[in-house]
Each structure stands twice: as C-alpha cells, then as structure tokens.
Amino acid sequence: xxxxxxxxxxxxxxxxxxxxxxxxxxxxxxxxxxxxxxxxxxxxxxxxxxxxxxxxxxxxxxxxxxxxxxxxxxxxxxxxxxxxxxxxxxxxxxxxxxxxxxxxxxxxxxxxxxxxxxxxxxxxxxxxxxxxxxxxxxxxxxxxxxxxxxxxxxxxxxxxxxxxxxxxxxxxxxxxxxxxxxxxxxxxxxxxxxxxxxxxxxxxxxxxxxxxxxxxxxxxxxxxxxxxxxxxxxxxxxxxxxxxxxxxxxxxxxxxxxxxxxxxxxxxxxxxxxxxxxxxxxxxxxxxxxxxxxxxxxxxxxxxxxxxxxxxxxxxxxxxxxxxxxxxxxxxxxxxxxxxxxxxxxxxxxxxxxxxxxxxxxxxxxxxxxxxxxxxxxxxxxxxxxxxxxxxxxxxxxxxxxxxxxxxxxxxxxxxxxxxxxxxxxxxxxxxxxxxxxxxxxxx
Numbered sequence: 001x002x003x004x005x006x007x008x009x010x011x012x013x014x015x016x017x018x019x020x021x022x023x024x025x026x027x028x029x030x031x032x033x034x035x036x037x038x039x040x041x042x043x044x045x046x047x048x049x050x051x052x053x054x055x056x057x058x059x060x061x062x063x064x065x066x067x068x069x070x071x072x073x074x075x076x077x078x079x080x081x082x083x084x085x086x087x088x089x090x091x092x093x094x095x096x097x098x099x100x101x102x103x104x105x106x107x108x109x110x111x112x113x114x115x116x117x118x119x120x121x122x123x124x125x126x127x128x129x130x131x132x133x134x135x136x137x138x139x140x141x142x143x144x145x146x147x148x149x150x151x152x153x154x155x156x157x158x159x160x161x162x163x164x165x166x167x168x169x170x171x172x173x174x175x176x177x178x179x180x181x182x183x184x185x186x187x188x189x190x191x192x193x194x195x196x197x198x199x200x201x202x203x204x205x206x207x208x209x210x211x212x213x214x215x216x217x218x219x220x221x222x223x224x225x226x227x228x229x230x231x232x233x234x235x236x237x238x239x240x241x242x243x244x245x246x247x248x249x250x251x252x253x254x255x256x257x258x259x260x261x262x263x264x265x266x267x268x269x270x271x272x273x274x275x276x277x278x279x280x281x282x283x284x285x286x287x288x289x290x291x292x293x294x295x296x297x298x299x300x301x302x303x304x305x306x307x308x309x310x311x312x313x314x315x316x317x318x319x320x321x322x323x324x325x326x327x328x329x330x331x332x333x334x335x336x337x338x339x340x341x342x343x344x345x346x347x348x349x350x351x352x353x354x355x356x357x358x359x360x361x362x363x364x365x366x367x368x369x370x371x372x373x374x375x376x377x378x379x380x381x382x383x384x385x386x387x388x389x390x391x392x393x394x395x396x397x398x399x400x401x402x403x404x405x406x407x408x409x410x411x412x413x414x415x416x417x418x419x420x421x422x423x424x425x426x427x428x429x430x431x432x433x434x435x436x437x438x439x440x441x442x443x444x
Contacts, residue, residue, distance in 0.1 A: 112163035123157035125150040133166040134197025135181030164214030175208020186248030187232030204250040215265020226259025236268035237308045238283035255309040266326030277320030280310040298344030302360040315361035327376030340365045348395025349435025367437045391437040406432045
C-alpha cells in the first residue's frame with residue numbers, strides 16, 4: 001500500500017514470534033534463576049525473546065505475562081508513537097502510520113509476523129523488522145527498525161516479493177526465484193533446513209517463474225506455462241504432494257493440470273486460481289484455534305478431511321476467480337466482477353458476514369463490491385476497492401481501526417502455539433472485533 005509521496009503505509013502486525021536457537025540457551029539459564037531475577041532479566045528483553053522464552057519453557061509463561069503487564073501499564077511513558085503499545089524496545093502500532101521512505105517510491109509491500117519487504121518502482125527490495133533468521137537479507141541476523149536496501153539483490157530487477165514466517169522470497173523480471181531466511185522444513189527450497197541471511201537463487205524449476213508466494217511454513221511457485229512447484233513443510237499436505245514429508249527443493253504439483261495464474265499459501269493450506277477462473281484448494285482440512293478448538297471449512301469442500309491433491313472448490317462454480325488469499329484458518333477469493341467470497345473459520349468476524357459462524361463453502365461478502373485486491377491474515381482480512389478505499393475486518397488490533405469502529409468482546413484467552421514456535425501473549429488484542437468490512441482511515 002502506497003501513500004501519495006510513495007511512502008509505504010505500515011499496517012499493524014500480530015505479536016507473534018518464531019523461536020530461534022538462542023532462545024533455548026537463554027531459557028534454560030532463566031529457568032534456573034529465582035523469580036525475582038527472572039523478572040529483572042526479562043524486563044530488558046524484547047517481544048521476540050519474550051515469545052521464545054514462553055514457548056520453550058511453560059514455567060516462564062507467568063513471569064513473561066507479568067513483564068508484559070507492567071510494560072502495558074507504563075505505555076504512557078517514553079516516546080512511543082500514538083496509538084501504540086510499548087513492550088521493551090518494540091512498538092506495537094494499532095493504527096496505520098507512514099513509514100519514512102526517504103523519497104523512494106514503493107509499489108508493493110509484503111509482510112508476515114515480524115518482518116516486511118517493500119519493493120520500489122526501480123526493482124529494488126527494502127526490508128525491515130525482525131531479522132533473527134536472516135529473513136531481512138542483509139548478511140546477518142540483526143533486526144532493523146527502518147527500511148534497508150537488500151544489496152545482494154541490487155543487480156537484479158525484482159518484480160514481486162513475499163514473506164512467510166521468518167523467510168522471504170523475491171522474483172526477478174527474468175523469472176528467477178530467490179529465497180532467504182529460515183529454512184525450517186525446507187521452505188526456502190535451497191536443499192536443506194539451514195537459514196540463509198543473504199538471498200540465494202532457488203534451483204530446480206526448469207522454466208521461468210511467473211508467480212512466487214510464501215505460506216507460513218511452505219512456498220509455492222507457478223511458471224510462465226502455468227505449472228506449479230512447491231517446497232517446504234508438507235506435514236499438513238499443503239504442498240499438494242501425495243505423501244506427507246518435507247520437500248527441501250521444489251517439486252512439481254502434478255495434480256494441477258490447468259494453467260495456474262494465482263497462488264496463495266496459508267498456515268497449513270494452499271489456494272490456486274487457473275487461467276479459466278477456477279479455484280483449487282488443498283492441505284489441512286481442519287486446524288486448532290488458539291483456544292484449542294478444532295475448526296475447518298477453509299478448503300471449501302464441506303469437509304474436515306485433509307486434501308492431499310488440489311481439488312476444485314465447487315461452491316464457486318459459475319464464479320470466475322481472479323485472485324485468492326489463504327489466511328491461517330480462512331480463505332478469500334476475488335471474482336472478476338469485484339465480489340469477495342469467504343469461507344472457513346469465522347471466529348472474530350474474519351469472514352466479514354457480521355457474525356463469527358464457520359462457513360463450509362464460499363459465501364459472498366454482501367458488504368463489498370468493486371474490490372480490486374484481497375489479503376487474509378491470521379485472524380483478520382483486508383481488501384482494497386478500485387477507488388483506493390481500504391477495508392479491514394476480523395479481530396485484533398492489526399485491523400488498524402480506531403477503537404470506536406470496533407466492539408470489545410469477551411474472548412477466552414490462552415497461551416497457545418500455532419504449531420511452529422508461534423506465541424501470542426494472552427491474545428488480549430483479539431477482544432477487539434469488527435465482524436463486517438470497515439473503511440480504514442489512512443492519512444493523506
């Protein structure tokens with residue numbers, strides 16, 4: 001999303017973090033200390049370290065929550081931005097704020113969990129956020145609060161970027177895919193699970209790539225001929241391959257016969273749209289919400305069964321799809337008429353139908369028309385209309401809406417893991433709900 005002067009608009013992100021190797025050592029040391037000393041040590045930690053400590057050791061969770069509570073109580077002190085919480089040295093921004101771009105003109109932005117990639121009109125990539133697995137591409141694991149150019153890609157003209165959980169993808173104008181960051185499960189496609197802090201070209205795709213997208217723990221690519229390749233975790237069959245097991249290098253998804261033009265990877269499922277406008281889904285048929293409730297419907301097949309092979313979403317028969325977006329436990333599809341269809345877990349209103357009910361098959365979001373682009377997050381959704389208006393809906397302060405545009409509801413809070421070292425301290429922000437599409441106020 002771009003402002004008039006070309007500055008990127010930073011939408012808020014959910015406060016989740018993937019554990020890193022350092023957390024295990026830090027946690028074992030902290031766990032041996034008296035509680036008073038644990039609190040002193042954690043007072044100086046940032047959100048990422050707190051999250052890793054809470055995941056690695058349940059005994060530390062109560063201490064971590066106390067530290068976070070004190071930080072919230074003191075949010076009025078210091079130089080935090082408006083509408084922001086301060087946790088350690090990290091700001092959680094609840095409303096859209098302009099990112100200083102130094103005169104650069106950004107044309108595309110991708111984000112996931114704790115890092116962001118921004119693409120300029122001249123084909124350069126800038127990154128900022130958490131860099132613990134090298135996902136910023138600067139040759140180290142340092143974080144950056146402001147956009148820095150990824151110099152290792154300076155010799156290429158990049159046309160698309162995508163972010164997964166702690167990994168990054170970039171696609172050049174010549175169809176060359178690059179990956180960097182966490183290699184967990186093989187999601188960088190570089191032949192192993194090692195993290196890379198500099199972009200490396202992904203080998204094994206025999207023709208130029210036209211579409212490149214990152215899921216949380218896997219990656220998908222479509223070539224210029226429409227063939228689909230997948231790599232990364234296949235624990236939940238999200239690669240579209242018949243057998244479970246990680247793919248450390250790209251593998252052809254033979255079950256997709258049509259010419260695929262759009263792809264989207266969620267947490268444990270995937271979506272595709274072919275040139276004829278048909279939508280396909282595959283992967284996990286159900287998933288665990290943070291309250292440990294099992295939910296489903298996000299494949300759109302009226303079933304909780306996993307789908308190892310891509311299967312057409314029959315509920316969209318008669319609809320010509322042009323785009324798809326896979327969230328953690330829900331899915332969105334955009335038609336050529338500008339209508340949005342949603343299905344899956346409806347918790348927190350993320351489907352946009354004015355309630356929290358699950359939808360087993362796609363249902364049109366009645367409040368929307370003339371939509372040009374869609375996005376699905378962990379527990380919220382967003383779209384941009386053809387006139388440039390942005391709408392968000394769902395739950396969490398990641399909606400970017402003012403408090404008077406949301407409803408504060410009672411939701412069960414829990415310490416929860418999304419399955420790969422993700423951590424949400426109390427999930428208290430999910431109490432803020434907008435269960436119907438709501439215009440997002442953006443500064444001019």
